[in-house]
Amino acid sequence: xxxxxxxxxxxxxTDGTEPDQIPLLQIRELHTQFETKQGTVxxxxxxxxxxxxxxxxxxxGESGCGKxxxxxxxxxxxxxxxxxxxxxxxxxxxxxxxxxxxxxKQIRGGRIAMIFQEPMxxxxxxxxxxxxxxxxxxxxxxxxxxxARERALELLEHVGIPSPRERFDNxxxxxxxxxxxxxxxxxxxxxxxxxxxxxxxxxxxDVTVQAQILDLIKELAQESGxxxxxxxxxxxxxxxxxxxxxxxxxxxxVENGPVDDVxxxxxxPYTQGLLGSVPSLESEPGDRLYSxxxxxxxxxxxxxxxxxxxxxxxxxxxxxxEEPVLEQYGESRAACWKVMPLRES
Amino acid sequence: xxxxxxxxxQDLVKHFRMxxxxxLRPPDVVxxxxxxxxxxxxxxxxxxxGESGCGKxxxxxxxLQLxxxxxxxxxFGGTDLCQLSDKELRNFRNGMQIIFQDPYASLDPxxxxxxxxxxxxxxxxxxxxxxxxRERVQELMERVGLNPYFINRYPHEFSGxxxxxxxxxxxxxxxxxxxxxxxxxxxxxxxxxxxxLNLLQDLQDEMELTYLFIAHDLRVVRHISDRxxxxxxxxxxxxxxxxxxxxxxxxxxxQALLSAVPWTDPRLARKHQRIILEGEVSSAVNPPSGxxxxxxxPIAEERCQHESxxxxxxxxxxxxxxxxA
Numbered sequence: 001x002x003x004x005x006x007x008x009x010x011x012x013x014t015d016g017t018e019p020d021q022i023p024l025l026q027i028r029e030l031h032t033q034f035e036t037k038q039g040t041v042x043x044x045x046x047x048x049x050x051x052x053x054x055x056x057x058x059x060x061g062e063s064g065c066g067k068x069x070x071x072x073x074x075x076x077x078x079x080x081x082x083x084x085x086x087x088x089x090x091x092x093x094x095x096x097x098x099x100x101x102x103x104x105k106q107i108r109g110g111r112i113a114m115i116f117q118e119p120m121x122x123x124x125x126x127x128x129x130x131x132x133x134x135x136x137x138x139x140x141x142x143x144x145x146x147x148a149r150e151r152a153l154e155l156l157e158h159v160g161i162p163s164p165r166e167r168f169d170n171x172x173x174x175x176x177x178x179x180x181x182x183x184x185x186x187x188x189x190x191x192x193x194x195x196x197x198x199x200x201x202x203x204x205x206d207v208t209v210q211a212q213i214l215d216l217i218k219e220l221a222q223e224s225g226x227x228x229x230x231x232x233x234x235x236x237x238x239x240x241x242x243x244x245x246x247x248x249x250x251x252x253x254v255e256n257g258p259v260d261d262v263x264x265x266x267x268x269p270y271t272q273g274l275l276g277s278v279p280s281l282e283s284e285p286g287d288r289l290y291s292x293x294x295x296x297x298x299x300x301x302x303x304x305x306x307x308x309x310x311x312x313x314x315x316x317x318x319x320x321x322e323e324p325v326l327e328q329y330g331e332s333r334a335a336c337w338k339v340m341p342l343r344e345s
Numbered sequence: 346x347x348x349x350x351x352x353x354x355q356d357l358v359k360h361f362r363m364x365x366x367x368x369l370r371p372p373d374v375v376x377x378x379x380x381x382x383x384x385x386x387x388x389x390x391x392x393x394x395g396e397s398g399c400g401k402x403x404x405x406x407x408x409l410q411l412x413x414x415x416x417x418x419x420x421f422g423g424t425d426l427c428q429l430s431d432k433e434l435r436n437f438r439n440g441m442q443i444i445f446q447d448p449y450a451s452l453d454p455x456x457x458x459x460x461x462x463x464x465x466x467x468x469x470x471x472x473x474x475x476x477x478x479r480e481r482v483q484e485l486m487e488r489v490g491l492n493p494y495f496i497n498r499y500p501h502e503f504s505g506x507x508x509x510x511x512x513x514x515x516x517x518x519x520x521x522x523x524x525x526x527x528x529x530x531x532x533x534x535x536x537x538x539x540x541x542l543n544l545l546q547d548l549q550d551e552m553e554l555t556y557l558f559i560a561h562d563l564r565v566v567r568h569i570s571d572r573x574x575x576x577x578x579x580x581x582x583x584x585x586x587x588x589x590x591x592x593x594x595x596x597x598x599x600q601a602l603l604s605a606v607p608w609t610d611p612r613l614a615r616k617h618q619r620i621i622l623e624g625e626v627s628s629a630v631n632p633p634s635g636x637x638x639x640x641x642x643p644i645a646e647e648r649c650q651h652e653s654x655x656x657x658x659x660x661x662x663x664x665x666x667x668x669x670a
Contacts, residue, residue, distance in 0.1 A: 062534040162624075176625055177397075206396040206561060208622050211605035215621065233535060236564070236607025240614035260611050277539035278609050279568035285587055286546065289568065291539035295504055 023050035024227050025074070025195055030087035032066070032073045032251075034080060039300040043069040043082065045251030051195070056221065056228045058242035058259070060235060060274065064296055066251040067231045071197045073097075075114055076104050091195065110140040113188035115217075117200040119180035123172045129183045130156075130168035133190055140191040155186040159216060178209035182216070189220055196221065196228040202237070214241050235275055239263055247271050250297050250307035257332025267334035269312050306337070314338040350384035350420075351555045352408070352523055357381045357417035359400075359407045363630070373630045377403040379579035380417070382656075385572075387522070390549070390556040392570030392587070394563060394602070398626060399576040401559045405525040408557065409441050410434055421523065439469045439519035446528035448508030452500040458511050459496035462486070465518045485514040490544060506537035510544070517548065523555045530565060542569060563606045567591055572662075575599045578629055578637040581656065585663040595659060595670040597642050636668070644669055 032044035044066040051057050059067045073084045074096060089096040092111065099107065108114075116122040123132060133155060134148035143151065149168075156164035159182040172180055181201060188196060198217060202210040218241055221228050230242055238245045238259060245263070246256040247270065255268040266272045276290030283289075294311040297303060306324055309315035318337050326333040358380055363373040378400040385391045393401045407414045410426050419426045426437060445451040452461055462485055463478040465471075472478035483493035489510040500508055509529065516524055526545070530538040542565065548554060560566050566573060567587060574584040575598065583596040594600045601620040608614060622641045627633050633640050639649040649668055656666045 062536060178625065207563065207605045207607075208396065208601060209625075210607075211619050212621055215619065234607060235535075235609040236614070239609050239611040240607050263609060263611050273536060275609055277535040279542075279564045280610060281567075281591070281608055281613065282610075283568065285568050285570070287568075288543050288546070289539035291543055292536035293540075295506070295537075 021052060024053045024091070025049075025051040025229075026088070026090040027070070027074075028088040028090070030070070030073060030084060030089065032069050032078065032082060032084045034082045036300070041299045042251050042302065043299060044073060044084075045299075045302070047087075047248070047252055049246055049253065049256075051227055051229060053227055054225050055243045056218070056230055056241060058230045058232060058238035058245040059248060060232055060238055060245060061248035062233060062274075062296055064299065065248045067248050068199055069251075070248075071114065071199050071229065071231055074197060075108055075112065077108075106140070109136050109187075109193075110191050111193055112195045112197065113191065113193035114197040114199065115181075115184050115188050115201045117203050119177075119184045120172065122184060123180070123187075125172055127171075128169045129172060129175070133183070133187050136187055137190050152186070152190070155190055156183075159183075159186045159189075159220075160212075161186075177205055178213065181205065181209075181213050185213070185217060185220070189224070192224060194227060196226055197231070198228060199231045200233070201230075203232075203234075217241075235263065235278055247274070250302060251299065252307065253326065253335065254308065255332065255334040255336075256326075257330075261331045265330070265332075267329050267332065267339045268308075268336045269314055269338065270308050271334075273311075306335075308336075312338075349386075351387040351422060352385045352557075353418075353420040354384070354404075354408060355382050355418045355420070357404065357407060357419065358415045359403050359412060360415045375629050376579050376632060377629055378407060379632070381576070381579075381581055383572075383574055383581065383584060385523075385555055385557060387555055388549070388553045389571040390558050390569055392566035392573040393557060393559045393576060394561060394566050394573060395576035396561060396602075396626060398629065400579040400629070401576050402527055404576070405443065405527050405557055405559050409443055409525055411443070439465070439471070440521055441523045441525070442516035442519065442521040443525040443527060444509075444512050444516050444529050447532055448505055448512050449500075449532075451512055452508060454500055457497050457499055458486075458491075458503070461500075461511065462515045462518055465515060469519050471519060481518070482514075485518055488548075489514045489517070490540075504537075505533050506540060509533065509537075509541055513541075513544065513548070517552070520552070521554070523557070525557045525559065527559045528561070529558075531560065531562060538565070545569065563591075563603060564608070575602065578627060578632050580637060580666065581664075582638065582666045583664065584656070585660075589660075589663055593663075595663070595665045596638075596667045597644055597669075598638050601643075636666075 027047055027049040030044050030047045034041040034043060047070060061067050072078050074089055084097050130152055133152040137143045137148040137151060153164050153168060161167050161179060161182055175183060202213050205213060232238060242259050245259050247254050249270050255262060255271045266275055273292035292311050297307055303310055305321045306319045309319040324335045324337045326335045329339055357378055359378040361375040361377055363375060365372040381404055383391060395401050406412050408419050414427050459482050462482045466478045466481055472481055486493045491510050530541050533541060549556060558569055570587045573587050573590045574581045577598050583599045594603050601622050604617060604620040624641050627640060635651045636649045636654050639645040654666045654668045656664045658664050659670060
């Protein structure tokens with residue numbers, strides 16, 4: 001982004017392995033819960049996750065696995081009575097869970113920015129997009145109104161909005177889906193965040209627009225050496241856009257590692273199932289797809305033992321009783337009692 | 346193409362009039378479908394792909410006569426549905442069914458799923474008595490993988506995938522020959538998507554169903570289709586046997602679409618050179634002159650701006666509408 005990223009040190013692209021450095025974001029044993037009439041919903045249930053400087057980490061899983069709630073816990077924007085009841089989220093030496101509301105206001109949109117799936121609901125319909133971009137910079141970067149306007153125009157141009165000067169005073173409903181997402185990206189990048197949380201940023205978009213948006217985020221992130229957490233349910237997006245991947249199931253991590261290792265040699269039966277469910281270029285049309293039977297578990301009453309056993313084709317007595325922990329296999333980690341020895345490719 | 350197709354669509358056109366904005370000017374017309382032709386043989390699947398707004402959903406609904414075509418014909422088992430009166434159409438309705446994208450919106454929240462599935466049976470007088478209908482409903486539920494025990498439950502008690510199974514059972518209740526599937530799996534999680542795709546394939550084999558599969562996910566379409574037609578701004582720009590279009594896309598739009606598919610193999614994702622299209626889809630109110638794709642086409646020439654390309658058969662069964670293919 002030229003002038004925007006000039007203060008950042010040059011950061012080499014990661015090859016997907018965990019570097020020997022202190023993570024930029026460190027989540028330790030996070031528990032996020034909701035109280036409902038049916039009981040306590042354990043949306044995030046003991047998740048630990050490290051995010052290193054300059055990398056793009058894909059957080060994948062089915063709806064309800066806790067990936068969005070993880071991001072909202074980081075931002076401290078949990079809806080309803082949701083609460084991070086235990087654990088730590090360390091970012092730049094601070095535990096975000098202990099920050100005051102005032103401190104969080106500084107961090108949100110400043111050091112940590114978030115892109116949501118539906119720009120229409122995340123942006124204000126009654127404020128011009130130009131104002132919405134400048135506002136963040138006036139607050140976080142303490143720019144004057146004129147400076148902020150100039151910079152907002154540059155940003156709009158940079159994210160590919162044609163004729164930004166004319167579009168500056170438009171409202172969000174006057175933009176197409178792809179353009180709305182570009183506006184949201186401009187806002188997210190406006191204050192040069194260190195960490196970007198992107199929650200299904202392209203799910204609502206067409207394939208060609210999806211490709212444009214993913215390339216744009218990647219390009220901007222590389223220019224400014226930013227770290228990103230990509231939340232998605234699509235392994236295809238992980239394959240094309242991420243360095244590392246973490247697979248979530250029932251609020252916990254079941255596998256993580258470099259993208260190539262996890263996608264080409266998935267260890268956990270759930271990861272294998274997720275990958276097998278998507279038709280590939282190698283599969284023969286008409287073949288049966290590998291599918292995970294059943295439904296995700298009820299987060300109010302989780303089964304004992306491994307949370308995946310009711311849907312797992314390999315489960316035995318031990319899986320039903322004892323919960324597996326993450327263990328190292330090659331470059332990746334998986335939490336499964338049944339992990340097969342590595343297939344040599 | 347094969348001998349006698351079950352469904353033959355010729356020059357199908359559907360235009361919508363927009364509300365008049367200026368009294369002195371004629372109202373704007375949205376040319377949603379602007380001359381689409383294809384055949385589908387019995388027991389086969391045609392995948393219809395394209396981006397939102399290209400007219401694929403309108404095509405599906407116009408074929409079923411849920412909206413009447415502006416012009417063109419839809420031959421279904423030898424009868425032109427477009428020529429029939431609403432009353433005459435009733436006799437054909439049970440031969441053709443539709444499964445919608447959103448299993449949340451397409452079921453009546455106040456009707457038990459047993460009643461919802463039985464409704465078409467009673468309307469088409471396939472089941473004479475309530476008991477008979479009930480028996481058939483239980484049979485159908487079992488067939489689509491739902492426990493018949495849940496017959497008296499309401500839609501909100503089911504997950505998205507289960508609701509889609511209810512939608513399938515309801516569509517199949519009248520024993521149709523032809524089913525339009527309008528983005529049937531796009532609102533579902535991947536693991537559930539795979540379950541539903543497998544089910545649709547099994548049912549097609551068992552019941553000799555003919556599918557028009559409308560979708561934007563080219564991974565899913567490749568998996569399920571025998572032939573694939575690509576739409577852009579109301580027109581088919583390329584049509585070919587399933588795998589051929591993936592191995593050898595000839596239209597620049599198809600090439601761009603395919604280059605944007607997020608395959609799950611990371612080696613492929615890196616190797617693939619994405620063709621990024623400039624700009625956005627033009628408006629269907631005033632489609633561009635000549636080839637409708639020319640403003641975004643990376644290889645467009647002078648003549649593409651003036652002459653609209655016709656569909657040509659370049660290889661047996663492989664049709665393309667591009668001057669430069």
